[in-house]
Amino acid sequence: MEERVARRKSSAERRTEIVSAAAAIFASRGYAAVGMRDIADAVGIRGASLYHHFSSKEEILYAICLTVTQEPVEQNLPLLDAPGTPTERLTTLIGAHIRHLLHRRVEYVVGQHERPALTGEHRADIDQYLHYYNRRVRDVLVAGMRSGEFRELDPGLAALGILDMLNGVSGWIRGEADDDADDVVASHTALVLGGLRA
Amino acid sequence: MEERVARRKSSAERRTEIVSAAAAIFASRGYAAVGMRDIADAVGIRGASLYHHFSSKEEILYAICLTVTQEPVEQNLPLLDAPGTPTERLTTLIGAHIRHLLHRRVEYVVGQHERPALTGEHRADIDQYLHYYNRRVRDVLVAGMRSGEFRELDPGLAALGILDMLNGVSGWIRGEADDDADDVVASHTALVLGGLRA
DNA sequence: CGAGAAACCTAACGATCGATAGGCAGGTGG
DNA sequence: CCACCTGCCTATCGATCGTTAGGTTTCTCG
Numbered sequence A, B: 001m002e003e004r005v006a007r008r009k010s011s012a013e014r015r016t017e018i019v020s021a022a023a024a025i026f027a028s029r030g031y032a033a034v035g036m037r038d039i040a041d042a043v044g045i046r047g048a049s050l051y052h053h054f055s056s057k058e059e060i061l062y063a064i065c066l067t068v069t070q071e072p073v074e075q076n077l078p079l080l081d082a083p084g085t086p087t088e089r090l091t092t093l094i095g096a097h098i099r100h101l102l103h104r105r106v107e108y109v110v111g112q113h114e115r116p117a118l119t120g121e122h123r124a125d126i127d128q129y130l131h132y133y134n135r136r137v138r139d140v141l142v143a144g145m146r147s148g149e150f151r152e153l154d155p156g157l158a159a160l161g162i163l164d165m166l167n168g169v170s171g172w173i174r175g176e177a178d179d180d181a182d183d184v185v186a187s188h189t190a191l192v193l194g195g196l197r198a
Numbered sequence C: 001c002g003a004g005a006a007a008c009c010t011a012a013c014g015a016t017c018g019a020t021a022g023g024c025a026g027g028t029g030g
Numbered sequence D: 001c002c003a004c005c006t007g008c009c010t011a012t013c014g015a016t017c018g019t020t021a022g023g024t025t026t027c028t029c030g
Helices: A010-030 A035-043 A047-051 A056-067 A070-075 A077-081 A086-103 A105-113 A120-147 A155-172 A178-194 B013-028 B036-043 B047-052 B057-067 B071-074 B077-081 B084-103 B105-113 B120-147 B153-171 B177-194
Strands: none
Touching: A010 A035, A010 A056, A010 A105, A010 B047, A035 B153, A056 A070, A056 A105, A056 A120, A070 A086, A070 A105, A070 A120, A077 A120, A077 B047, A086 A105, A086 A120, A086 A178, A120 A155, A120 B057, A155 A178, A155 B071, A155 B153, A155 B177, A178 B177, B013 B036, B013 B057, B013 B105, B036 B047, B047 B057, B057 B071, B057 B105, B057 B120, B071 B077, B071 B084, B071 B120, B077 B084, B077 B120, B084 B105, B084 B120, B105 B153, B120 B153, B120 B177, B153 B177
């Protein structure tokens, strides 16, 4: 038996533990319907003790939202700078986006549903990441239209439509393994690039 | 001056007034963060008086969710039964879907964000409408694949992707006039049917 | 015009919320 | 070994929540 006396956790450990536990509860019951005591119960401490790690409930929500806006900007967007045609770069991005979303599924659900609950400053921060991500996707569409690979569509509307389709995956996908993503990545990539028409 | 003494409103008028006022507040601040007194203020009555029209706060949310699930089933889906090729019928549906969404924009925002807050029975009702709508869209995709108009894709995944893209419009569209929808309908229809590729 | 229904009111309930104050214990560096 | 910091505790605050009880005003219809 590897059982030990419950070791005291470091601050960094607790923070990530609280964030992921809160994300799971927020995702299933909604941000405002969850109390600090509910979050505390999930990690085995008392409600008031949460304030040693976060200064408010909204700070926890902010941390969750950051992982689904800052991380994609820092991890997915560099793929758009790699060499290759716009088609190849967009294909790579779609795969990375869906796989990241699968990896942080509950956080995406919270981020998409509870953003209006953020404070002004925090809300502005998150919106800035989202807006930048959107702009970079639009830019690769513009590049593809210039090169003649893509049809002439309104690049802003197309980028919004594509991202809505990708982010919507978090609402219905089951499973968390990378294998579970393969079908969705293949289908959505084909749909975005070629549409339904035979 | 047409100003009259404030006339007492009929029950039916008040109900729709409450629902649309509540939808607007729920959309901007979130369901759980809004109190019955906030809704009452918006229609010029006291918090307790709301209970003469709805038996609970959740009943108001349920009424909002119904308008964005029942109405599309009853108004949009019959278009799929009209004569025409799958391409024509899907095109018609996309236009009707986006225009209905534009007409009930705030209600869509609430319906997509606050569905988890519904009670078991009400939640099941709403999910049933959504599931049926999804199935009918998938069916027209299957019909198109059989006729050779559409490529061979997983029809379930494609239907989910297309509906995510259409419903996502409620998150960023501005304006409520039918003219504002024309560009979005044209762009999204082209994207779904033909994809990005030239 | 009068009676009853309908719409709305004031007042208040128990519960629960986010957050604070102050104390206790266990791990750590001098 | 002791002082200290840190992670967590108990206890509690004031505010606000959804909802109910019971009275008052306005409309409607015979």
